[in-house]
Amino acid sequence: MPGNRAEYALIGLRRISEDHSGQRPLIEKIMKDSRGWIEVIVMLINGTRIAFSGGNGIKPERIADAASSLIEATLAVMELFGSRRFHELELQVQENRYLILRRYKDCYIAALTKPNPNLGLIKLAFKKNLTPNHSPKIMQMIIEKSLIR
Numbered sequence: 001m002p003g004n005r006a007e008y009a010l011i012g013l014r015r016i017s018e019d020h021s022g023q024r025p026l027i028e029k030i031m032k033d034s035r036g037w038i039e040v041i042v043m044l045i046n047g048t049r050i051a052f053s054g055g056n057g058i059k060p061e062r063i064a065d066a067a068s069s070l071i072e073a074t075l076a077v078m079e080l081f082g083s084r085r086f087h088e089l090e091l092q093v094q095e096n097r098y099l100i101l102r103r104y105k106d107c108y109i110a111a112l113t114k115p116n117p118n119l120g121l122i123k124l125a126f127k128k129n130l131t132p133n134h135s136p137k138i139m140q141m142i143i144e145k146s147l148i149r
Helices: 002-019 021-033 060-080 119-130 136-148
Strands: 038-045 048-054 088-093 097-104 107-113
Touching: 021 038, 021 048, 021 107, 021 119, 038 060, 048 060, 060 088, 060 097, 060 107, 097 119, 107 119
Parallel strands: none
Antiparallel strands: 038 048, 038 107, 088 097, 097 107
16 A cells, blocks of 8 residues: 555654754754854754755755765675774865764764865864763763762
8 A cells, every 4th residue: 555655654754853853953063063164964864864954055955865875885885894884984075075974873964064174173073062971061960979979
């Protein structure tokens, strides 16, 4: 029954977007922390764009499509080496821009930089926002507990 499959797919996509609806603030924070070096940032799950920020004439759908293809190709290559995962991929494209793909939980984040970017600052923004347990409040609580003992 083709109608049922299509309806199931729509329900599945709706569920994905509901489960990850809170991700937009995360990618906006990454953009802010990159201090303007990221042109557009997209979050994907199973090749589906669930959140994006930026653009300036660049369509997020095109970044999502390119990122999905690169992710699948990279995973296929990694499988040759006995792995089905990768942490980060950095691809230099036209005008000295970079497309950075980063794994985050069950998603991938794709960021297209502006020309001649400060890659160190962008990677720092990713690390700051995507690495677990780097919250200043958590670190402060750990320090305070160790001082009390």
